[in-house]
Amino acid sequence: MVESIFLKIARKEIPVHIIYEDENCLSFLDVKPHVKGHTLVIPKKEGVTIFDFEEETLKNLMIAVRNTMAKLQEVLSPDGFNVGWNHNTAGGQVVPHLHVHIMPRWQGDGGGSMHSIVSNPGELSVDEVAELFKI
Numbered sequence: 001m002v003e004s005i006f007l008k009i010a011r012k013e014i015p016v017h018i019i020y021e022d023e024n025c026l027s028f029l030d031v032k033p034h035v036k037g038h039t040l041v042i043p044k045k046e047g048v049t050i051f052d053f054e055e056e057t058l059k060n061l062m063i064a065v066r067n068t069m070a071k072l073q074e075v076l077s078p079d080g081f082n083v084g085w086n087h088n089t090a091g092g093q094v095v096p097h098l099h100v101h102i103m104p105r106w107q108g109d110g111g112g113s114m115h116s117i118v119s120n121p122g123e124l125s126v127d128e129v130a131e132l133f134k135i
């Protein structure tokens, strides 16, 4: 199996601009930023999606996200953030190694919110969707 580029980055085999690192995770500037300070946070362990990791790694990832946001806040003083990840190709994931996008936001920067990712709610009502979860 071909190793993903982010595993190589985690091993420091490919240079990136690191802005935060701890034992478990690495945060670096996205090479094609959608906003100033667009950052990716990765677990150093291998895995494509959130389902590939045990709880401890995911807890550590969330702590790294918080610490990275604090660093971005300190250096760039944004007014807000969007934080999330693309899960599988249908969700927009290109690199097959779990990575959290952190996008600093400024008032009037012209960007949208999570709600602008997709607007295609389908035929079922919210009540009908809720029924599908009932056992």
Ligand code: AMP
Binding pocket: 005, 014, 016, 028, 029, 030, 031, 032, 033, 040, 085, 086, 092, 093, 094, 095, 096
């Ligand atoms: P995604 O669509 O969630 O898989 O996003 C992958 C992100 O990784 C994109 O925003 C790319 O610009 C970014 N990216 C790919 N290769 C590198 C790299 N070598 N260094 C930094 N960012 C990268």
